[in-house]
Amino acid sequence: MKKNKILTPPIPSSEITPENVYINRRQFMKLAGTLAAGATLAACTPEFSLFEKTPTPSATPEGLTVGAAADELGDAVNSYEEITTYNNFYEFSTDKVAVARLARDFKASPWQVQVGGLVNKPGTYDAGDLIKKYTQEERIYRLRCVEGWSLVIPWQGFVLSDLLKEVEPQASAKYVEFITLMDPEQFPGQSSPSYPWPYSEGLRLDEAMNPLTILATGLYGKPLPPQDGAPIRLVVPWKYGFKSIKSIVSINLTETQPATLWSSIAPQEYGFYANVNPDVSHPRWTQRNERRIGEPGRRPTLKFNGYEADVAALYTGMDLNKYY
Amino acid sequence: MTASLPAAKNIRSRRSSLIRTAVVAAAWLPALWMIWTYFFAPVSIDPVQYLERFSGQVAIIILIASLACTPLTTYLQFRDAATIRKPLGLFAFFYSAIHFLIYSGLDFLFDLQYLGDDVFTKAYLLVGLLALIILLPLAATSFKPVKKAMGRNWRRLHSLVYLINILVVLHYSWAKKGNLWTLSGEQLFPFISGLVVILLLVLRLPFVKRGFLRLKAVLSSPRRTESSPEPKITACSDCPS
Numbered sequence: 001m002k003k004n005k006i007l008t009p010p011i012p013s014s015e016i017t018p019e020n021v022y023i024n025r026r027q028f029m030k031l032a033g034t035l036a037a038g039a040t041l042a043a044c045t046p047e048f049s050l051f052e053k054t055p056t057p058s059a060t061p062e063g064l065t066v067g068a069a070a071d072e073l074g075d076a077v078n079s080y081e082e083i084t085t086y087n088n089f090y091e092f093s094t095d096k097v098a099v100a101r102l103a104r105d106f107k108a109s110p111w112q113v114q115v116g117g118l119v120n121k122p123g124t125y126d127a128g129d130l131i132k133k134y135t136q137e138e139r140i141y142r143l144r145c146v147e148g149w150s151l152v153i154p155w156q157g158f159v160l161s162d163l164l165k166e167v168e169p170q171a172s173a174k175y176v177e178f179i180t181l182m183d184p185e186q187f188p189g190q191s192s193p194s195y196p197w198p199y200s201e202g203l204r205l206d207e208a209m210n211p212l213t214i215l216a217t218g219l220y221g222k223p224l225p226p227q228d229g230a231p232i233r234l235v236v237p238w239k240y241g242f243k244s245i246k247s248i249v250s251i252n253l254t255e256t257q258p259a260t261l262w263s264s265i266a267p268q269e270y271g272f273y274a275n276v277n278p279d280v281s282h283p284r285w286t287q288r289n290e291r292r293i294g295e296p297g298r299r300p301t302l303k304f305n306g307y308e309a310d311v312a313a314l315y316t317g318m319d320l321n322k323y324y
Numbered sequence: 325m326t327a328s329l330p331a332a333k334n335i336r337s338r339r340s341s342l343i344r345t346a347v348v349a350a351a352w353l354p355a356l357w358m359i360w361t362y363f364f365a366p367v368s369i370d371p372v373q374y375l376e377r378f379s380g381q382v383a384i385i386i387l388i389a390s391l392a393c394t395p396l397t398t399y400l401q402f403r404d405a406a407t408i409r410k411p412l413g414l415f416a417f418f419y420s421a422i423h424f425l426i427y428s429g430l431d432f433l434f435d436l437q438y439l440g441d442d443v444f445t446k447a448y449l450l451v452g453l454l455a456l457i458i459l460l461p462l463a464a465t466s467f468k469p470v471k472k473a474m475g476r477n478w479r480r481l482h483s484l485v486y487l488i489n490i491l492v493v494l495h496y497s498w499a500k501k502g503n504l505w506t507l508s509g510e511q512l513f514p515f516i517s518g519l520v521v522i523l524l525l526v527l528r529l530p531f532v533k534r535g536f537l538r539l540k541a542v543l544s545s546p547r548r549t550e551s552s553p554e555p556k557i558t559a560c561s562d563c564p565s
Contacts, residue, residue: 081369082369085368085369086368086369086370094510096368096370097367097368149370149373194502194507194508194509194510194511194512195508195509196508262501265501265502265503265506265508265509266501266502266503266508266509269501281445281446284446284447284448284498284499285442285446285448286441286442286445286446288438288441288442289438289441289442291370291372291373291431293369293370294369296433297431297432297433297435298431298432298433298435298438
């Protein structure tokens with residue numbers, strides 16, 4: 001049976017976003033988000049999950065809101081249950097399903113985020129104040145895990161550049177470093193010697209200032225649950241999920257490229273950039289395809305996770321095989 | 325040494341077949357669990373990944389258990405282990421085949437383009453597939469009439485199980501995140517299974533066996549050599565007078 005060689009599987013025409021909507025997708029999302037602000041979507045029914053069991057009522061808060069049923073490519077948003085019961089958060093457990101249970105009593109408040117390094121106005125911010133200070137908007141982003149699965153997630157958050165502009169990075173600042181809370185009592189997994197805790201990540205300054213980069217504080221219109229990185233986390237949708245560091249306590253502007261947890265464990269496997277790229281394999285695994293949670297089979301992985309138009313300019317002239 | 329009195333032999337072979345039945349029954353449980361969890365009680369929102377990992381873990385545990393049978397007999401005189409070696413080996417093949425079918429069928433829906441992309445470019449998939457391919461003739465020749473017909477060649481063929489164990493440990497380790505040399509990431513369990521496999525292989529080396537049996541003979545011998553000292557005589561309620 002001959003197979004059509006197109007890389008993107010054809011979608012029914014009913015699912016194709018109208019061109020003007022696609023091009024103005026950010027405006028569209030903002031408008032949809034505003035319209036949906038008052039509306040309630042009963043997200044309890046797991047339309048996109050594979051099984052009949054519904055989540056226990058206490059697990060799904062009432063009043064979940066989402067601005068659209070799909071991302072800008074027309075792919076369905078995953079359910080609240082899917083997003084909150086399947087988490088790579090080794091600070092709690094390496095078992096993706098156990099994380100939600102272990103994170104139940106996590107204290108996400110009070111929470112301070114220290115912003116400093118090479119900035120003119122360093123400071124310590126209360127997480128709650130950050131939410132009030134900056135316009136929170138909904139961003140429906142794909143999250144692609146390096147393991148080869150992905151979700152479509154309706155985050156609430158604000159652009160990182162808002163915060164960075166406020167603290168005024170100095171001319172010598174070239175990178176932004178992020179650090180997670182270090183507290184083995186809250187994070188039982190941090191007692192494991194297999195990882196050099198605390199979790200740390202970093203971005204180049206221009207990546208951090210990109211309009212897609214957000215600090216997320218909510219999900220489906222509700223505050224982030226602990227298993228998803230409460231109270232505040234980074235979301236960089238064109239990179240593998242491990243770059244989107246959770247439960248941030250520290251943001252520092254630096255001159256040299258900061259160390260990251262995964263690249264310090266296996267530098268030849270986990271790079272600093274970690275851009276989603278089907279043409280650049282992990283040394284041991286391919287990255288050409290992925291499983292979208294809720295869908296059978298596999299789908300092709302898109303360059304920059306489908307955000308090429310927004311971020312490709314950051315990497316012109318850069319050898320993406322060398323800077324993986 | 326136990327003499328083979330008819331009564332003793334009956335008891336021993338009855339115990340063997342009881343153990344064998346218990347092991348076979350237990351070895352079916354993971355398969356029942358997989359069916360149950362997939363259709364009725366999924367553990368996570370990604371049941372395919374769960375089944376992939378679970379079936380692989382069951383396969384590797386049973387495979388290593390089958391490798392442990394002969395040393396158990398040799399070193400601990402646990403003769404019942406010899407009778408469960410074959411069923412364990414067959415179950416190892418069974419779960420490995422299921423593991424491969426879940427990966428290629430349930431995960432990839434037998435899409436040859438995607439599978440070809442992955443399997444023929446990545447070492448961990450290649451060694452996994454190779455292990456399964458080698459396991460196939462071993463499973464096929466497990467049965468008494470075939471074993472008899474093959475004579476000496478049967479043992480030669482089945483010694484490939486050592487290679488299979490090594491390939492499977494590599495497959496396991498390379499599939500997981502982290503750095504084996506620093507035991508960081510998720511490499512602890514692959515490392516431990518590697519150690520166990522190495523141990524079970526070392527125990528098979530002729531000079532190790534000989535040394536062990538010699539040591540055992542010396543320790544259990546009632547006579548003492550002139551060079552070793554007389555044991556101290558202490559009060560002992562159990563000692564024969």
